Amino acid sequence: MSEREPLSLVLFSGTDDRLDSATMLIAGAAASGRSVHVLLQYWALEAFRRDSIRKDHGVSAEAGPEGASVLGRWQEQNPVHWSDTLRQVKAMGRVRILACSMSMDLFHLAPGDLDPMVDGVEGIASFWAGADGGSVMFV
Amino acid sequence: MSEREPLSLVLFSGTDDRLDSATMLIAGAAASGRSVHVLLQYWALEAFRRDSIRKDHGVSAEAGPEGASVLGRWQEQNPVHWSDTLRQVKAMGRVRILACSMSMDLFHLAPGDLDPMVDGVEGIASFWAGADGGSVMFV
Amino acid sequence: MSEREPLSLVLFSGTDDRLDSATMLIAGAAASGRSVHVLLQYWALEAFRRDSIRKDHGVSAEAGPEGASVLGRWQEQNPVHWSDTLRQVKAMGRVRILACSMSMDLFHLAPGDLDPMVDGVEGIASFWAGADGGSVMFV
Numbered sequence: 001m002s003e004r005e006p007l008s009l010v011l012f013s014g015t016d017d018r019l020d021s022a023t024m025l026i027a028g029a030a031a032s033g034r035s036v037h038v039l040l041q042y043w044a045l046e047a048f049r050r051d052s053i054r055k056d057h058g059v060s061a062e063a064g065p066e067g068a069s070v071l072g073r074w075q076e077q078n079p080v081h082w083s084d085t086l087r088q089v090k091a092m093g094r095v096r097i098l099a100c101s102m103s104m105d106l107f108h109l110a111p112g113d114l115d116p117m118v119d120g121v122e123g124i125a126s127f128w129a130g131a132d133g134g135s136v137m138f139v
Numbered sequence: 140m141s142e143r144e145p146l147s148l149v150l151f152s153g154t155d156d157r158l159d160s161a162t163m164l165i166a167g168a169a170a171s172g173r174s175v176h177v178l179l180q181y182w183a184l185e186a187f188r189r190d191s192i193r194k195d196h197g198v199s200a201e202a203g204p205e206g207a208s209v210l211g212r213w214q215e216q217n218p219v220h221w222s223d224t225l226r227q228v229k230a231m232g233r234v235r236i237l238a239c240s241m242s243m244d245l246f247h248l249a250p251g252d253l254d255p256m257v258d259g260v261e262g263i264a265s266f267w268a269g270a271d272g273g274s275v276m277f278v
Numbered sequence: 279m280s281e282r283e284p285l286s287l288v289l290f291s292g293t294d295d296r297l298d299s300a301t302m303l304i305a306g307a308a309a310s311g312r313s314v315h316v317l318l319q320y321w322a323l324e325a326f327r328r329d330s331i332r333k334d335h336g337v338s339a340e341a342g343p344e345g346a347s348v349l350g351r352w353q354e355q356n357p358v359h360w361s362d363t364l365r366q367v368k369a370m371g372r373v374r375i376l377a378c379s380m381s382m383d384l385f386h387l388a389p390g391d392l393d394p395m396v397d398g399v400e401g402i403a404s405f406w407a408g409a410d411g412g413s414v415m416f417v
Contacts, residue, residue: 004271010415012299015340021151021180024241025277028263041299043340061200061339062154062182074245102302106352124306132282135275136413137149138303143410160290160319163380164416167402200339201293201321213384274414276288 014043153182292321
């Protein structure tokens with residue numbers, strides 16, 4: 001497959017519904033031949049802590065109790081966690097996941113605190129340099 | 140008007156303030172000569188159910204009671220629902236609205252459950268194929 | 279530095295965590311040589327009121343009490359407000375901030391009600407005209 005324009009995605013939210021959606025978008029973009037550059041900020045960065053990436057991260061407030069229970073039943077029937085899907089997608093080579101240096105400071109995190117699928121730490125200027133000539137998205 | 144680069148928009152949120160905003164952005168993009176490709180996911184897909192598209196979908200948590208009452212008064216004075224605006228914009232021909240197949244499964248929806256302005260169901264790979272050479276946005 | 283493709287950013291959310299994130303993204307994009315065009319809608323427009331831009335705008339619901347207290351401690355240790363950072367970035371010349379005309383009507387705002395760093399009011403068609411040939415983002 002020929003090279004497509006890259007996707008640079010700022011992942012800000014850390015609820016399981018948005019992380020599920022972001023994972024599917026990243027997987028689809030990589031499968032379509034795009035390289036994908038993910039910058040983890042704020043609550044998304046928190047969600048990638050090594051010791052809690054698989055814990056329950058809640059859902060968007062707008063889900064309400066009814067929406068949360070729909071997602072809960074779905075997860076029982078489809079027990080592959082978004083983090084496992086993302087790890088598989090990463091193994092295919094088109095996806096890089098970086099932690100925002102400012103958010104690392106904010107949450108007093110060191111690189112060793114994060115899930116090994118996070119490739120490193122970067123500043124926002126580096127993120128933008130990599131975004132030239134491609135699409136950007138904020139989730 | 141000459142052809143502009145397309146806009147591919149993932150609509151994830153299903154609150155009326157975000158659906159209002161998305162509708163205005165879609166209308167403006169189409170009026171500016173862009174073709175617009177909308178993928179409905181999660182709470183946005185729920186909001187497009189045929190039997191409840193015009194019901195109250197609430198507002199973002201950040202609105203608070205005061206913000207919600209501002210929007211409520213606005214809707215009394217400007218009673219055109221976002222879904223009617225979107226339907227009119229669609230009738231002009233530059234907008235396609237697709238339901239994400241994974242979210243259809245999640246909510247146990249069939250195409251007949253959705254408002255007729257939804258053109259069909261697609262997977263995320265198809266969404267990305269259509270996004271080549273254009274802008275992307277996540278709302 | 280040579281001219282890079284512009285960034286057009288719709289700022290919808292008005293919580294301090296998202297406004298912090300948006301400010302860092304805008305600052306980084308401008309520092310990378312992009313011109314940045316910001317359209318303020320809904321809760322973000324409310325946050326730019328002259329009389330309350332520096333007040334506490336809360337955080338995303340997903341933060342929870344623990345996340346809110348992490349941000350609170352951070353702000354005590356790093357007391358530069360996002361609005362001051364944004365004002366400094368604007369002074370360097372690559373950033374324009376416009377208020378969405380529809381949201382101005384919604385909140386019954388006049389231009390004089392907004393912080394002076396807001397350059398004016400525009401409609402969504404004008405936003406899209408300026409977005410040609412660049413990246414778009416919704417925060």
